[in-house]
Amino acid sequence: MTKMLKPVGFWLLVAFIILFSIFPFYYAILSSLRTGQGLFDPSIWPSGADFANYAGVFRDVIKVWGADLPSFLWSILYSLMVAVSVVLISLFLGVTAAYALGRVQFAGRGLLLMTILAVSMFPQVAVLSGMFELVRVFGLYNQAPGLIIANLILTLPFTVWVLTTFMKELPKELEEAAFVDGASPWVVVWKVFMPLMWPAMATTGLLAFIAAWNEFLFALTFSPDNRTVPVAIASMSGASQQELPWGNIMAGSVIVTLPLIVLVLIFQRKIVAGLTAGAVKG
């Protein structure tokens, strides 16, 4: 009897965990397909598919360079630009910093690494006002560069840490062989280490993308007029003050989550390799 119960219990637990993680997203999809009174239907089963909310999301239009563009589409493009920039800058700075921190012996290296880690310990709110002053002084308020620089504070610490750990694992002789072949440190990083670090770069790059894509507080504060998608979704308004357009909000959320899921699926293999790298000596 216990022989039967053990696997049954195990799979029940698995089912519960899956349900718990998937249900919110499922409910979002469900709500996004309902309109009007249907939104107040507590049933958890689909009751017909109405894509009116998806169309509704793109109804508001703004003028961009003389042409009409749905404002939500503009937000998606803006978010994409910010997130991609954050990823590229994070990876560039991360790899070069990882070379210095992982490969070059200098005094204070451990302290520097700890400081970098310490940066990520502060809650976002703690640095918000200081960051706001900086963004304003440099004249970057309401502009993408201001938001990009602010987002780097969230992505750089873990990028540098993961890449440094990964870089330390690469054999020293590889670097020495390249030096003997006449490579400069720059060439070593670019042509020898980078191709070997793809798994780690895919992992950290994707995490940085997700962080920048979903970031809300900095985006709301530093770039309130040029809205990223989280801000755009949060500021969706209904026909009257009292009405919250749940259908549209859910549709918008589903739309912006899909690219993330696609990215994760594409990089899945690399991510697994990246997350387990260093666990066992290859």
Added chain:
Amino acid sequence: MATVQLRNIRKAFGRIETIHGVNLDIEDRDFVVFVGPSGCGKSTLLRLVAGLEDITDGDLLIDGQRVNEKTPKDRGISMVFQSYALYPHMNVYQNMAFGLELAKTDKQTVDQKVREAANILKLTPLLDRLPKQLSGGQRQRVAIGRAIVRNPKVFLFDEPLSNLDASLRVEMRIEIAKLHQRMTATMVYVTHDQVEAMTLADKIVVLNAGNIEQVGSPLELYHHPKNVFVAGFIGSPQMNFIDAEVISADSTGVKARLPGGGSVIAKVDASGAKAGDKITVGVRPEHITIGGGESSITGDVEVVEELGESFFLYVRTPDGKLMTLRDTGDAHSKVGQKVSIFLPGDLTHVFKGDASALRRL
């Protein structure tokens, strides 16, 4: 065409000095082998020549020019690493071409040189493979290929064969010897394997604790070791050492008292010894034979090892030490048997109290 000269080279890591003023002249086209126990500084010395470590003090000259501050490439060296250190993401061709491409060599020359090297090392069918698709011996050949395409003045090898299995090691050893005959480069080779050192070297450098103990041809080191360390390090199994006392010293040699009452007249330059001196008598296992007489020691056989073509006897002598005897053929002694072992005076070494040798006549 390259000579390498080390002038009072010192290396310190922090406060700890590991190379204590090494002087060495390596001539053009020499094949020099650094040997020594682990931690003696042989690899460090090689890396100093390569330019992978900074020289703390002293001068390194290649072709008469001081190169202390130059990069490995500008020194005109190339190096083969113990772990091969092939670029994992490049195929065999790209691995060998990498250095040339960095030097902005035109494509045709690169192609010609890589194919030439691949031909010499029998790598032509493997040019498109990645390192992970190669066996250990093939990887080592790629590593050598990568070193020869750049036509270096000096070739450096850091224990290149120690990751290979025994039969492959013999094969690669012969390939390296042939390579040296074919190339006009000077070669410096680090190993802890005596057979590699004896067979490959024109000149062996024996290192110990950051100092050079002796430099010489393989047979010079075997027949005329300068001190106890070199005598013990060169030759396998190790030379037997017996604590003894000088009975008399004259132009025919040194007469020394042996444990158990016998004596041996070692044919050495006796000018540095006098009666009553404490000395160490050394004799190689392959020079001892079974047989009685004045210059023999009697003891009990403790272990017999038969290798087929030869055998080892381990004999406990009256002074409590274990002596090794090596001879060809089958052993005719049994464990526990009493045997007399004979020390030939003309093949016996004598070391003074300060461990330095009296030169054999």
